[in-house]
Amino acid sequence: MSVAARAVTLLVAFVAVAVGAAFVVIHYIVGTGASTLTTVDYTSAAHNGQVNVVLQEDPQNTVTSKPDWVSYFVMKPGANPADASSWVHTTLFKVPANTRVNVTIYGFDGCTPLRNNYWSQVQGTQGGTVNVQQFLKGRALTAARNVSVINSWAVCSVAHTFAIPSLGVFVPVLSPTIQVFDKYACGTSPCVPSEGAYSIEKFSFMSPKTPGQIRWQCFIPCGGGFIDGNGGPMQTLGYMTGFMQVAA
Amino acid sequence: MAAPDSAPAPAAPERSEPRHWLRLVAIWFVLALVGDLLIWFALYPHLPPGRMTDMAAGQQFDIAVLSITAWPVMSFVLLYFVYALVVWRRRPGDDEDGPPIHGNTRGGVAIQVGWILGTAAIVLWVFAFGTYELIVPAGAGGGEGPNPIWRLSGAITTSWTPGSNDMLQVQVIGQQWWWTYRYPQFGGMESTQLYLPNDTPIEFHVTSLDVIHSFWAYQLGVKADANPNVDNVAYTRPRQLGSFVVRCNELCGIWHGAMFNYGKVVTQAQFLSWANGVRAKEQADGLLAALPPYALTYDPTVIPQLGKTLTVLAGITGANGYYYSGAQAGTPGPPVSP
Numbered sequence: 001m002s003v004a005a006r007a008v009t010l011l012v013a014f015v016a017v018a019v020g021a022a023f024v025v026i027h028y029i030v031g032t033g034a035s036t037l038t039t040v041d042y043t044s045a046a047h048n049g050q051v052n053v054v055l056q057e058d059p060q061n062t063v064t065s066k067p068d069w070v071s072y073f074v075m076k077p078g079a080n081p082a083d084a085s086s087w088v089h090t091t092l093f094k095v096p097a098n099t100r101v102n103v104t105i106y107g108f109d110g111c112t113p114l115r116n117n118y119w120s121q122v123q124g125t126q127g128g129t130v131n132v133q134q135f136l137k138g139r140a141l142t143a144a145r146n147v148s149v150i151n152s153w154a155v156c157s158v159a160h161t162f163a164i165p166s167l168g169v170f171v172p173v174l175s176p177t178i179q180v181f182d183k184y185a186c187g188t189s190p191c192v193p194s195e196g197a198y199s200i201e202k203f204s205f206m207s208p209k210t211p212g213q214i215r216w217q218c219f220i221p222c223g224g225g226f227i228d229g230n231g232g233p234m235q236t237l238g239y240m241t242g243f244m245q246v247a248a
Numbered sequence: 249m250a251a252p253d254s255a256p257a258p259a260a261p262e263r264s265e266p267r268h269w270l271r272l273v274a275i276w277f278v279l280a281l282v283g284d285l286l287i288w289f290a291l292y293p294h295l296p297p298g299r300m301t302d303m304a305a306g307q308q309f310d311i312a313v314l315s316i317t318a319w320p321v322m323s324f325v326l327l328y329f330v331y332a333l334v335v336w337r338r339r340p341g342d343d344e345d346g347p348p349i350h351g352n353t354r355g356g357v358a359i360q361v362g363w364i365l366g367t368a369a370i371v372l373w374v375f376a377f378g379t380y381e382l383i384v385p386a387g388a389g390g391g392e393g394p395n396p397i398w399r400l401s402g403a404i405t406t407s408w409t410p411g412s413n414d415m416l417q418v419q420v421i422g423q424q425w426w427w428t429y430r431y432p433q434f435g436g437m438e439s440t441q442l443y444l445p446n447d448t449p450i451e452f453h454v455t456s457l458d459v460i461h462s463f464w465a466y467q468l469g470v471k472a473d474a475n476p477n478v479d480n481v482a483y484t485r486p487r488q489l490g491s492f493v494v495r496c497n498e499l500c501g502i503w504h505g506a507m508f509n510y511g512k513v514v515t516q517a518q519f520l521s522w523a524n525g526v527r528a529k530e531q532a533d534g535l536l537a538a539l540p541p542y543a544l545t546y547d548p549t550v551i552p553q554l555g556k557t558l559t560v561l562a563g564i565t566g567a568n569g570y571y572y573s574g575a576q577a578g579t580p581g582p583p584v585s586p
Contacts, residue, residue, distance in 0.1 A: 110569050112567050116548075151538040156566070156571060165506070165509075170440070178569040219426075228459075228563060229567075230424060235501055
């Protein structure tokens, strides 16, 4: 084979390998949704040193290619939770630094016992408690009350957790009552309060004084179809884990 | 063309070959001595992982001793390399082969015997030193499995008393992606904070609730695998107050890199106050009763308080309220009343 032919062959082989590698990388990034996730920016909605962040967790999501994966959604700042278009399928949100973050979580998913019941305890919130209440189609089934422990082993009462480990924030998220969840579970995401059974949980914590990117996660292995529930949505941004960006 | 008819040039007086080995040994001796002194006096105090515990100080000592052992060998190899490049390099116009090397000469045999004896002595020394250093400090901070061969001296008690030689037992529980710690001598209370009393023998029981993690308390000189259904015991004894880092040292998923926190070595009185405080709060909150009875390992598919085995749906333990296996499979739990 001539030198020119060998050079061309080598060049073609190199380009083929490079393109293949690029395809794998891009496919992985796009496939996991990392490059398509939106960050919901709450910084402009902050007022008097406080900001309101609203999330929901659903038993499924019907807006992605993984409809059977449980998922969090984030509401646009100041939007109406009753409107499905208010919710963004993402787990990235941005808050200002050194601000009281008032979190509201709409819990549409059913209960699953905690793997470690220690996470039943509310930690890192203002007052060390969360305010919880259960609903069915907008109608309150229980009175709102502050609790410091939601014991998922005594009764099946925790759907997921919201935890920012580096800030010491660990919050079990109350599930709807089992009886009503079985009959009225939300089936289309993002869920809206008029559709089914849900809980509302409220708590506050302080964002750090310095800017940065802080991960948050669920501590209930809720990846259906994976060994011990540890894969899939548990390990993928946009589902049961994400980042809280802290802006200066 | 004929060679010029001239008298042969007088042979140059043969230069006496310098005594290379003597030179080499002399230079090497100085290099080795200076290097080892530098390692011992300048480097040793700053070597990782520090001296926060007996185990850490032991590891620091081991690294220093092994460095002192290695440097003379390394310096000789480097010296010989440089010496050969400088002294035995090919000069311009020198196209001769080098002299043959005969292994069966007197000098050759001496080199072979010296090489075998020297390397054997080094290997035996490292073996003896390493074994001693592993046994004497009770496993040198490594996980020894559920039945440790080398135990740290300390009384195994159901409670812990400051000023005694009671072993403080601390259970380390790995879960994707954070560590929690249980203190069986304080009612089995659990915390995300790792506090240890100074000057106290510590017995870690390391386990996991899901995948394989590794408990690495770097400044404590402790590293032990955290495997599900395995109790891995490791020992340490703090000697300095201050903070230390705990990391996961086994790739365990997306947040493996974020699975770290900070522990503290405090005075015995401070530890007692902290531990009793956490216990009292968890008792008041009802958390202590909600935790499973203290055990060396945990099966996440069993809720001890209910005496039930959980059903598993699509890989999720007790999913969607469907708690129990067997005859009760598919039965949801009772209504919520947090």
